[in-house]
Amino acid sequence: MPAYYPAFIDVKNRCCVVIGGGNIGEEKVVKLLDCDASVVVISPEVNEGVSSLANDDRIVWHKREYQAGDLEDAFIAIAATDDNKVNRAIAAEAKERNVLLNVVDVTHLCTFIAPSVAIRGDVTVAASTGGASPALARKFRELLDGSPIESSHPLMDYAELTPLLADVRSEIRSKGITLATDHWQACITDNLLETVLDGRYGEARSTLLDDLMKGVGCECESGVCKMWEEKKALAYSKAGASS
Incomplete structure (x- = not known):
C-alpha cells in the first residue's frame, strides 16, 4: 500500500469532475457541493438525486459516457464507475x-483516497486505512x-x-461476492477484536468469514442489513434502560 500524505483540500469554486451518477456518484457529488465545489457529472444515466441537482442548476450534467479530454479543466476527478476499461x-x-484522482474501490488507480469523516461544527476528524478496509474506516467514523x-x-x-x-x-x-456495507459493520465486533489481540488470528479469520457469509443469500431487503439493524436496536434499548 502507498504511504498517503494526509491533507484537507480546498475545493471552493474549483472544477471537480465526477464520472458516474449512481448512488456512490451522488454521495461524492453531495460531499463536494457541501464544500462549495463546482461539480460536473459525466454519465449517460443518473439517479434521481443527481438528476434533481442538475435540474436545480447546482451541478452541470453531461449526459454521455466519459471521453478523452473531460478532465481538461478539472482540479480533482472522481471515477464512480464499475467499468475497468473506463x-x-x-x-x-x-x-x-496531473489531476488528482480517486477511483472508487480501485486503490491502485488512485492518487488520493477519500477517508471516512466525522464532523461537528468546525471540527473535522478523518480516518483512513490506506484503502485496506473501507469498513474499518467507517467503524472509526461511527x-x-x-x-x-x-x-x-x-x-x-x-x-x-x-x-x-x-x-x-x-x-x-475474489469470489465475486458483494456484501452490504452495514453487514460488514455488524461483523466488526469487540469479540473479533479481542480474538485478534489475543493472537488467535486463524480463529478470528474463520469467525469473520462465517459471519460475513451470512449476508450472502439472506432475506434482507436491498440496502438493509437485519443483523446491523438488530445490533443498533439493542444498543438503543440498553442506552434507554440505563438513562
Whole structure:
C-alpha cells in the first residue's frame, strides 16, 4: 500500500469532475457541493438525486459516457464507475494532466483516497486505512461520531484489525461476492477484536468469514442489513434502560 500524505483540500469554486451518477456518484457529488465545489457529472444515466441537482442548476450534467479530454479543466476527478476499461482511461488522462484522482474501490488507480469523516461544527476528524478496509474506516467514523454500539476498547485498538479485514475482503472479492456495507459493520465486533489481540488470528479469520457469509443469500431487503439493524436496536434499548 502507498504511504498517503494526509491533507484537507480546498475545493471552493474549483472544477471537480465526477464520472458516474449512481448512488456512490451522488454521495461524492453531495460531499463536494457541501464544500462549495463546482461539480460536473459525466454519465449517460443518473439517479434521481443527481438528476434533481442538475435540474436545480447546482451541478452541470453531461449526459454521455466519459471521453478523452473531460478532465481538461478539472482540479480533482472522481471515477464512480464499475467499468475497468473506463477507469483505466480516466486514470491515464488524470496522470497526463496531473489531476488528482480517486477511483472508487480501485486503490491502485488512485492518487488520493477519500477517508471516512466525522464532523461537528468546525471540527473535522478523518480516518483512513490506506484503502485496506473501507469498513474499518467507517467503524472509526461511527465511533468518533457517537455510534450507539459502544466499544470497550480504545479507538486505535481497532487498527489491529486492518490486516485481517484486508485479507478477508480480498478473499470475498475474489469470489465475486458483494456484501452490504452495514453487514460488514455488524461483523466488526469487540469479540473479533479481542480474538485478534489475543493472537488467535486463524480463529478470528474463520469467525469473520462465517459471519460475513451470512449476508450472502439472506432475506434482507436491498440496502438493509437485519443483523446491523438488530445490533443498533439493542444498543438503543440498553442506552434507554440505563438513562
